[in-house]
Ligand code: FES
């Protein structure tokens with residue numbers, strides 16, 4: 001048994017310790033908001049937060065997440081940063097097919113949690129590992145800046 | 156087309172009261188085409204639902220893959236219904252011939268046909284519902300319907316009395332379906348032509364949107380397959396003992412497509428698949444090699460083939476003659492969501508959950524696989540994590556159906572990214588050989604093209620090469636080129652390297668516009684003329700081409716100075732009923748690395764349904780086209796696909812993303828397609844800018860930095 005803290009809840013799972021966190025979330029726990037895109041840390045679709053830092057859950061063994069705080073897209077609305085990011089995403093109508101967007105939002109929320117006013121270079125550094133085949137990058141950039149602005153002004 | 160139709164004679168509309176006292180409108184759409192025979196089941200149901208709570212639900216039979224159709228279709232209905240847009244919801248329809256795409260004659264999403272095909276029928280559905288709501292209100296008020304108008308979900312009498320659509324829904328359901336409806340003139344549009352918010356956004360920012368991979372059924376097994384590594388290869392033997400020893404692995408099954416490991420969850424299935432020990436017979440393609448494919452296509456283009464168009468005499472003497480050979484590679488779609496399907500074969504029906512672009516054909520094909528009638532195939536269309544043509548193919552649904560049938564379980568077949576990349580269904584590789592002639596004044600007088608590629612029409616399984624031997628998709632964008640060349644010849648030579656090819660965003664235009672728009676640029680350079688002026692000079696009879704070209708040039712500041720090292724290229728294309736021009740601003744580093752700084756596009760797609768979605772689709776297609784131009788290629792060695800994942804099939808990232816501006820030409824023409832037309836001009840615009848920057852012509856995609864290096 002591995003004890004996990006997922007979105008504030010304590011859960012025990014029976015998966016073998018080397019199972020990637022992604023599949024524990026999606027298959028064992030039925031939380032399908034976190035997406036599978038490449039399986040080898042090349043696309044960012046599976047991004048979740050581990051103690052607040054963005055990680056690729058497809059390449060993180062569940063054993064490495066034990067005892068740490070796992071946060072997924074399903075809990076973004078519960079945090080002020082996540083909420084601001086989602087609101088900005090809606091305002092800019094960012095998603096197209098939407099498949100990459102859980103990862104994009106998790107990446108953006110992790111960035112904004114530690115960088116209140118990200119520059120374009122900060123955004124490039126934080127987000128260039130998260131691919132979007134629909135090409136929503138300019139809207140993602142605009143939404144991140146908007147979310148940062150709204151968090152600073154508290155609106 | 157007439158704005159009036161006769162519902163009673165054609166029987167398009169049916170109405171019935173909803174259990175909750177609402178109005179339900181169903182209609183079948185007129186369909187006709189060469190594809191019509193794919194499905195032959197009758198059931199007349201596309202629905203607009205108005206609840207007594209004022210909730211209006213539009214049920215959409217088209218697949219949402221990012222192109223915005225789940226917003227565009229409701230907008231069409233809502234406009235003529237005079238609905239309150241904030242009360243509109245959209246629901247995905249289950250597969251049913253009632254939702255046939257009028258352009259295809261089957262239920263399918265692709266070819267940028269959704270708005271073009273549904274522009275009229277969906278508005279008529281809204282208008283008919285509106286007329287019935289007005290009739291119901293007039294009856295209630297004992298008034299003349301002519302004294303009633305509608306606005307934002309209300310029927311309003313001239314006296315000022317009002318009733319909401321919800322209040323009228325039950326009574327409206329009892330009204331006769333109007334024999335004819337009058338559609339609004341575009342000037343009266345309140346919803347169409349405006350940037351309504353996408354209806355699918357909220358679910359796509361909180362993880363609740365359900366894609367094919369998100370389907371979870373009780374007792375479901377996950378399948379991952381081993382497929383022959385060489386196209387056409389066969390299984391010789393398999394040792395599955397190690398796979399079966401893995402915890403969670405339940406069954407190992409052989410089907411014609413390969414060997415599948417069925418397990419509880421993806422991870423066990425994938426580990427099981429990787430543990431299979433298989434001997435393959437590589438078969439006839441064991442030596443398949445990309446260089447040999449290139450050679451085969453180049454020889455075909457040199458030899459020439461079936462005549463696609465022939466005007467004047469391209470052999471007549473000219474003052475200056477130039478020739479060039481262009482090449483484009485096979486490409487994978489690399490949708491963000493890998494291919495997958497979930498199928499449950501039950502005793503007398505099957506259920507399919509998939510992000511598919513082809514519900515109609517799926518009913519027929521999967522019914523045959525499972526041994527049930529097409530009407531017994533329930534297709535639940537999930538959100539598509541990218542489509543781009545790839546999800547029109549039946550490989551993933553067919554194999555999932557077989558696996559469910561044999562195992563007796565609901566099965567979710569998942570392609571790993573590597574499986575997805577190597578599963579063929581590629582954009583065809585192609586070679587084009589051009590010759591152009593200029594007169595003494597630098598005017599283009601002759602143009603000939605010889606194109607060699609495999610036949611996509613034949614590969615599709617539902618089309619045949621026409622009697623003239625010219626594959627329409629292999630020559631599209633070149634055979635119908637808009638330029639005023641008095642002497643013009645287009646030939647097509649078919650060669651088949653043995654790789655399953657498929658539709659890829661913008662299909663033949665994706666490579667052909669790169670070819671021709673680069674070569675026309677070469678002609679301009681040979682004539683010593685500005686590439687934009689040169690094109691305009693050949694487009695005298697093409698006002699819509701001129702319109703987009705002039706707008707893009709103006710907005711991009713064509714001819715005005717740029718920062719040091721930055722150069723412009725331009726290209727124009729027509730595809731899927733829309734016209735697009737793009738200007739790319741590019742710099743090339745000393746190391747040959749190409750950087751695209753900005754792309755300014757213009758589009759004439761006729762009347763726009765949603766200008767914001769139009770702009771986003773052009774931008775999206777630019778990004779997709781740039782990924783292909785800069786990086787995209789699928790190559791073969793020893794019969795095996797050399798690419799496997801995003802490290803060796805790179806796609807554009809946010810730090811490489813150019814600024815994009817899209818300008819829309821105001822137009823009253825009927826709507827054109829929008830999911831694809833933004834793609835074709837981007838590769839040639841970039842390649843032409845590279846020529847402006849370096850004097851070097853890119854004649855083979857993807858662009859190679861080594862060849863652009865400055866000594
Ligand atoms: S699925 Fe984890 S990075 Fe792609």
Ligand code: FES
Nearest residue numbers: 097098132133134
């Ligand atoms: S929105 Fe489709 S991959 Fe990003």
